Amino acid sequence: MRAVAARRAGEALMTSDYLPLLLRPRNIFALAVFCFCLSWAVAPSLAGHGLRALYGDEPPVIDRVVFLTSNDLGFQPEVKASVRWTGFLYQPRAGHVEFAVPAGVQSRLVVGENIVFDQSNGTAPPAWAGVHLVAGFNPIEFVLATDGVAAGYMQAGLEWRGLGRTLVPAVNLYPDIISATQAERALQAAWVSAALGLVACGLACWWAGAVLWAMRRRLWSRTALGLSALVxxxxxxxxxxxxxxxxxxxxxxxxxxxxxxxxxxxxxxxxxxxxxxxxxxxxxxxxxxxxxxxxxxxxxxxxxxxxxxxxxxxxxxxxxxxxxxxxxxxxxxxxxxxxxxxxxxxxxxxxxxxxxxxxxxxxxxxxxxxxxxxxxxxxxxxxxxxxxxxxxxxxxxxxxxxxxxxxxxxxxxxxxxxxxxxxxxxxxxxxxxxxxxxxxxxxxxxxxxxxxxQFQLLTSNSAVTFYLGNNRDSTGLAEYSPAFNAAHYLVGGGKSTYMALAAQDIRGDPVRWVRLLVRKTALYFGNAELPNNVDFYREGVAISALLGWLPLRFGAMLALASAGLWFALRHAAGSASAWRMRLVLLVYALTQAGVVIVYHVFGRLRAPIYPVLAILGAVPLSIMLSAMRQRNWRSLLVAGGLVFVAGAGVAVMPVIAEGVMTAPLVAAVPATARAVNTPMGEGIGLAGYEPLLAVAPGDPLLVTLYWRCDQKVTQDFYSTVQLFSGERKIAQADQPLGTGSFPDLPSSAWQPGQLVKDTVVLQLPSTADAPLSLSALLIVYERSTGRRIGDTVLGLVPVTARAASVLPASAIVSGARVGTAVLQGYEIVGRELVLYWEAGAQMDGDGVVFIHLFDAQENFVAGADGRPRDGSYSTLAWQLHEGIIDAHRLPDVPAGNYHVKIGMYDAVTRVRFDVVDTGGRTAPDGLLPLGVVAVP
Known part of the structure; x- marks a missing residue:
């Protein structure tokens, strides 16, 4: 008996020794973490759970939980929408279950053969509807539909009465029937996981209470109570x-x-x-x-x-x-x-x-x-x-x-x-x-x-964000511009990258980019909260008197922080520890501000430096408060003066931001441009334009114009550039004069004698039947009335992929040169003569191809003339080394063998182009013999 009593006493002593050890806060915390990890480990896999969802005409997907909100991706409140979920609801035992009836949307729930509720008839729904569920898998169909009438926020889903109103958990939903044993195990695992999670939460609360209890004396201190009140x-x-x-x-x-x-x-x-x-x-x-x-x-x-x-x-x-x-x-x-x-x-x-x-x-x-x-x-x-x-x-x-x-x-x-x-x-x-x-x-x-x-550390939007804030049209605010629209198509087609295009724009005008950086710096350190996605003034101050009453704004905090930084660095000179900590604040703020300035600026992007503004902003306030207590008026004056100077610097930032970017004015038409001096009316003239470059189908075309102001213009006129293939319009772009690049200079702001640079961006359709040449028509008009005040033709725009032509096996090789082009070969296809050209240097004229047929005695039989590619691709637009497949209808002659000779002449002067054969001999009369061909 004594031995048993001694053993029990020893066990009690060991328990009393170990219990305080187990109840230490760090051990409670470790146990809470362990329970949380165990809860996560035993939780059932939700793969294969959910209902099959059909969103409109889209392919079906599996939704683990069933709901729809106004903020779903792709949801448009003004467009009718319908979603249908089907599958099975597993219940471990039979019983009565109540489902919440969605409000504000049309809905229908069918379980088994029972219609639980149906709101498609528009009747006022009850809050709840019940149904008896059998043990096992219950077939379920749930439908939500909206009428396309925007009426505020909408959220509805498959909800039932549990611990309140909750969405039916994924562990109960299946798109198809599986083994009942598997379903039961999944539910049991979910219950165990939830229990362990509750235990972990309880232990975490216990740990927090234990820590607070150990700190109870400090928590009753004036500092702790004051901070608690402030929080x-x-x-x-x-x-x-x-x-x-x-x-x-x-x-x-x-x-x-x-x-x-x-x-x-x-x-x-x-x-x-x-x-x-x-x-x-x-x-x-x-x-x-x-x-x-x-x-x-x-x-x-x-x-x-x-x-x-x-x-x-x-x-x-x-x-x-x-x-x-x-x-x-x-x-x-x-x-x-x-x-x-x-x-x-x-x-x-x-x-x-x-x-x-x-x-x-x-x-x-x-x-x-x-x-x-x-x-x-x-x-x-x-x-x-x-x-x-x-x-x-x-x-x-x-x-x-x-x-x-x-x-x-x-x-x-x-x-x-x-x-x-x-x-x-x-x-x-x-x-x-x-x-x-x-x-x-x-x-x-x-x-x-x-x-x-491919390796991508985090996100892929860095390049496009950089281009938005640094392209040739950028305002520094990441606004979409003609330059961005053009870049979007080039990058989307795999023809360039945003970083390459940004570097190209920066190299093209480095002075403008430096000015843009200055502008972005001024915008960042200005007081204005530049809106993007959210608007502090419209969605904050305008709806809440509190935000309007609170006096602090970014500019005020920045002024305080700027003065505080000066004091912080000055007073830290004697302490390595203080210098290190204050340098951390400075480095943090500069890096976060610098990244925004290099990319683009909006008010919300300044949020990471808010804590530094509060920390450094308190420094001059503390100095002034101490100065007033000590009646040290000199220190008070210095601190207040520094804040005032910093505030003045913040106040001048908008002026810098608006004034640093120069208007799009030039002293003279550049040497690279074509000077035309065409009067357009109302005191406006076209002084010149940059040569129109060849573009591929689907690519953007930049048309750079130089406007001349001959007299004061009283209104904002518009320009339109239209591209035509014959009588068919292929592309068009309209914009106010002088607004092609930031900063805008509309025509009403022009002064006599000024030359204004303007850029118009047109998007060529990807379906254009290249190669072809388009005629560019420029029109200046009055927007309010549509009245045309002037127009002119700028010239031809080559639309081509610049691909070399490949001779088919049936073609006859030539190699002769006509003008600057090389006839690689030719063949007869039906009643057409197909010519395979390789373009050389730019032609001197708009060439017309002529075909002459001769009989066996070299007597002229018939001829036919026509521009290349039925007139859709002028020789003036041909690009070096480009292949052109050019089919011409043969003259209407009886079938038989004919000697064929071709050539090309200038449509304006009628002078034939030189023809040189493969031996380097110039053919007489500009005629290139192709030999005898059989005309079917």
């Missing part, structure tokens, strides 16, 4: 704006073609099991993945995303405070946190489903981890866990905004320099950073490689 107040401000924003009738309807519509559509397809697509990523996948995981875990709700982003924005107050406290002091940290909490731009973008709702929070996190990593690396015994976390954060951030990845080599270098005394430790930290960064990025790169067999 709560920041979140309250965001909720106020969200309430105003959500009150708009179309608040949740995302415009087609916008970034947030693309992210949302991809996220909804993720929930359905149809994302990522089987092609490389064009845009960054991180936002769609973030939305998709959130929707799949909770529900596809826009409001959920907005709340999550606003919570992250509110908690960024803590990150901004900690960065500023480490880099400066507590007073500055409080001011920086306050600036962040009140900053209206961050509040606005956190309500949008774009990457810019997450970028400031991610940027602040990267800054904090970077600074902490450098401080730890400088310690005697470095800890690499923070470096690993920094790498992971950088990789995840790059999935949201790829430009964050530019920080990687800078972070690597800083970690290496931080351990200058031990380069091995610095190199180890840098390598760990690189490996950790690659962990989130590697799956994206692997997906891209599997899709097209």
């Amino acid at each position: 709560a107040f920041a979140f309250l401000l965001r909720l106020v704006f969200l309430f105003d924003y959500a009150a708009q009738p179309a608040a949740d309807v995302l415009s087609g073609g916008t970034d947030h519509r693309g992210y949302q559509g991809a996220a909804l397809d993720y929930v359905r099991g149809r994302w990522p697509p089987p092609k490389p990523f064009y845009v960054q996948p991180g936002m769609s993945l973030f939305l998709g995981v959130l929707y799949a875990s909770v529900a596809p709700s826009l409001r959920l995303v907005q709340l999550v982003q606003m919570l992250l924005g509110a908690f960024t107050v803590l990150v901004v405070f900690e960065i500023t406290r480490r880099a400066f002091d507590d007073q500055t940290a409080w001011l920086a946190a306050g600036l962040w909490a009140f900053f209206p731009l961050s509040i606005f973008y956190e309500a949008q489903l774009t990457t810019h709702g997450l970028e400031p929070a991610l940027g602040a996190l990267l800054l904090l981890l970077w600074i902490v990593a450098l401080q730890i690396q400088a310690a005697v015994i470095p800890r690499y866990s923070v470096v690993f976390m920094l790498g992971l954060a950088l990789g995840v951030s790059a999935l949201i905004r790829p430009t964050f990845l530019i920080l990687a080599p800078l972070m690597f270098a800083s970690l290496l320099l931080a351990r200058a005394a031990s380069w091995r430790a610095g190199l180890a930290a840098g390598m760990l950073l690189a490996v950790a960064t690659c962990i989130p990025i590697a799956p994206v790169t692997w997906h891209n490689y599997q899709a097209n067999g």
Whole structure:
């Protein structure tokens, strides 16, 4: 008995010893992570689950969950739409189930032979409809249809009553019947996975509670309570704006073609099991993945995303405070946190489903981890866990905004320099950073490689984005222009790349590109919030009094931050640690700003530097506050003066942006152009134009014109360039005079004596029957009345693929030269003589081919004249080494053998072109004998 009692006492002692160890926060956290991983591991594969969906006339697809929203890719509210899902709903046991009846759309649900509900007749639906489901597989058909009348946001799906109103899970849906045992196992695995997930959440809450309990004394400190109040107040401000924003009738309807519509559509397809697509990523996948995981875990709700982003924005107050406290002091940290909490731009973008709702929070996190990593690396015994976390954060951030990845080599270098005394430790930290960064990025790169067999790190839109902001017509705002439209066709046809075309435009006019960079820099550092996808003024200030009341704008924050940067660098001279942390802030801001300026500028693209503006913006405020307390009026005046000067610099940015780009004026018609001096009327004349170049079918044609202003023009006239093949119009482009390239200079702004350069871009149809020559007609007209004030013919446009002709085996080889062209060969096909030409240098005239037939006694029998290719391809348009197949109808003569002689003459002068045979002898009278041919 004593032995048993002793053993039990020992076991109790061991339990009492190990229990506190097991209940340590780090062990609870590890257990929560383990349960979460186990939940993910035991979750059933959803491959093969879902219903077969038929979207209109498109091929059927499998949707794992069944729903439709106004923000789906391809959905157009003004167009009627219909989706039909069919398959089987598996139930482990028989019972009564209630399905939610969609509101606002036509819907029909049939389970087995029971019509659960049918709203196609337009009657007012009930909220719920019940049906008895048998155990096993129940055939199901679900139909949703819209009437094509836009009426705000729409979301409907196959939902049932469970823990509230939820979408029918994918684990219950099958396109075809499978083994009941497999279906039962899948449900059981789903239940086990859900239970483990709940346990993991419970343990995570326990861990958070344990950590907070251990920190209870610090949490009751004035700093912690103050920060908690500031976070709560920041979140309250965001909720106020969200309430105003959500009150708009179309608040949740995302415009087609916008970034947030693309992210949302991809996220909804993720929930359905149809994302990522089987092609490389064009845009960054991180936002769609973030939305998709959130929707799949909770529900596809826009409001959920907005709340999550606003919570992250509110908690960024803590990150901004900690960065500023480490880099400066507590007073500055409080001011920086306050600036962040009140900053209206961050509040606005956190309500949008774009990457810019997450970028400031991610940027602040990267800054904090970077600074902490450098401080730890400088310690005697470095800890690499923070470096690993920094790498992971950088990789995840790059999935949201790829430009964050530019920080990687800078972070690597800083970690290496931080351990200058031990380069091995610095190199180890840098390598760990690189490996950790690659962990989130590697799956994206692997997906891209599997899709097209080529290496693509993240996205493929970098080149097109660069071209948008740097082409010969660019405004710096990534607006579509004639140059971009032309490039789009060239790149789409595989004839060039966006980067090659951008380099070509930059080399063509490097001065303009430098001016464009200056303009983009001024636009970036100006106060105006340039709209794109979302409009801060129309969708923010105009609908929310809160955003209108909050005084801070980008320009004010930039002025404060610019002054703060001067103070920060000046006061850090005596401290290596302070200098290092403040340099991190500067490098981060400059890299993120620089990338935007090199590509193109919009207000929302400045979001990553918002945390730096709040941090540095607090510095002069802190100096002024301390100066007032100490009655140090000189310091107050210096700080206030620097802010004023910086503000003046911000205020002048719009003037620079508008004035740096020169108007499209030239001193004289270039030597490369054809001077014509053709009066067009109303004081406008065509001084000249660049030669019309040959183009291939489907390619763009650039027509560069030089207008002369002879007197003051009182209105904006339009020009049209039209291309004709005979009487048939092939292509046309219209635009106001002087608006072919940025900046615009419409005719009403012209001054007498000015020469204005203008460019018109025409798109040739890909179906053009090349080769052919088109006549270019230029017309100047009054748009309001259609009155033509002048016109002129510019000349011929060769449309050709410049392919060399290949002689068929039946052709007779010649090799004689007619004019500058070589007759490679010829043959008789029916009643036609087919000539195979190879073009040489440009012809001196518009050639006409003549065919003469002679009898055996060399008596002239008959002749026929005609332009090449039935007049569709003038010899003036022939391109060097181009092959032309030219068929001519033989004269109407009886069948028999004839001596054939051909030649060519100028249609204007009637003078025959020289003919030289293969022996170099000039044929008399410009006649080339082809020998005896049989005319059928």
